[in-house]
Each structure stands twice: as C-alpha cells, then as structure tokens.
Amino acid sequence: MRTGRTIAFAIFALAAGSACAQNTRPFNDLKIRAEAGDKTAARQIAEAYYLGKGVDRDFKLAAHWYEKLAKQGDVRAQTYLGLMYARGYGVEKIMPLAIKWLNLAAIQRDPGAQYSLSTLYFIGEGVPQNFPESARLRKEAASRGHVQAQADLGRMYSEGKGVEKDLHQAYYWLAVAAEQGDDTAPVDLKRISADMTGEQIREADTQAREWMAKAKKTWK
Numbered sequence: 001m002r003t004g005r006t007i008a009f010a011i012f013a014l015a016a017g018s019a020c021a022q023n024t025r026p027f028n029d030l031k032i033r034a035e036a037g038d039k040t041a042a043r044q045i046a047e048a049y050y051l052g053k054g055v056d057r058d059f060k061l062a063a064h065w066y067e068k069l070a071k072q073g074d075v076r077a078q079t080y081l082g083l084m085y086a087r088g089y090g091v092e093k094i095m096p097l098a099i100k101w102l103n104l105a106a107i108q109r110d111p112g113a114q115y116s117l118s119t120l121y122f123i124g125e126g127v128p129q130n131f132p133e134s135a136r137l138r139k140e141a142a143s144r145g146h147v148q149a150q151a152d153l154g155r156m157y158s159e160g161k162g163v164e165k166d167l168h169q170a171y172y173w174l175a176v177a178a179e180q181g182d183d184t185a186p187v188d189l190k191r192i193s194a195d196m197t198g199e200q201i202r203e204a205d206t207q208a209r210e211w212m213a214k215a216k217k218t219w220k
Helices: 007-016 027-035 039-051 059-071 074-085 095-107 110-123 132-145 149-161 167-179 185-193 198-219
Strands: none
Touching: 007 039, 007 132, 007 149, 039 059, 039 185, 059 074, 074 095, 074 110, 095 110, 110 132, 132 149, 149 167, 167 185, 167 198
C-alpha cells in the first residue's frame, strides 16, 4: 500500500489551511494580548511563527506558544504540538510526548490528530505497528472529512490491511476523497474498478455523492 502521507507532510498540510491575522493586526499587539491570556491571539502568534507569516519562521517559538495553548486544553494546539514532537520541529523529537498530545486531541475527535495517529500505527513509529488500530482511527478521521484519511482508508480496504477486504468500501472512500480534490484517488479508483461490476461502481459513486451532499450542508 502506498500511504504517501508521512507525519512530516501531515504537519505542513495541517498548517496550510490556517489563517493568520497578523497581516491586519500589529504583531506586537498580538503578543501583548497573547501574554495577557487571549487564546485567539496566542493561536495567531503560534501560527505566525510556524508558517513564517509576518515574522521569520521559528519552530521553537511556535512550539512554545502551541504548548501554552495545549496545556489549556486547546485541541488544535495539542495536534500541532504532537506533530512537532513527532518530527522534532522546534523541540527535541520525543515520541512518547508526540503520542500523548495526539491522543489527547484524537480523543476529542480532532480529525488531524486521528489521522496522524493512524499513520504512526500504520508505520509503527512511537507505537507498535497495528493495522486494525490504524484503520479504526482513519475511519474516525475519514467520517469527519479528512481527505487523506479517506484516501488511505480506501486503500486499506482495497488490500484488506487492518480491515476485511471490501472493494465497495474501498471505492466508496476513494470516491469521496476524489470528490474533495485528492489527486491520487482517481488512479486507485481506476485500479479498483477493474474488479467491480458497473452496478457496484454506480452504487458506490452514488453513496459518495450522498456523503458529499450531507457534508456540504454541515460546512455551511
């Protein structure tokens, strides 16, 4: 199975979707507010340092602010911090701490944390390799719209890795991922469809479109 999704990629993919407001608010003002306990400002500071927006990229300072937020129960910060510990970005690479923070966020249903943990279980980094647990976590993340989890879950179903082999489920999840723009899913769909009937493909496509229709309503 080609995961094509490392933790190193996941952390940048996660960060890419975040917006930082320092372009409209003076950075020093944000720092003052953050130091005073404003969580929104602290999050913007962390993201600014992580992405290098408006300031020089500084993973160490990003980790500092994410840890402050994570200790206050901020789920997204827990995910970021866990990923940073998993790859040693701004902090020493310490897998037990990575697992700790990712677990905390995953328990609170953060799809990014669930997907990252699933990847660690899949490759056996920081935890014993466990395909069923990887599949379980990917199902959780996939059901919450995580595109990479959807595509990888589809591949697991296509190979029977961690789950019973099921081409219908494989096609369904890959079709959902493709609907959301995953550029690798169409290749796998073509491969899987070769072993499916036209009726099976139409049924899976219909279910994927229905999933997207429901998801879009929740996104509005």
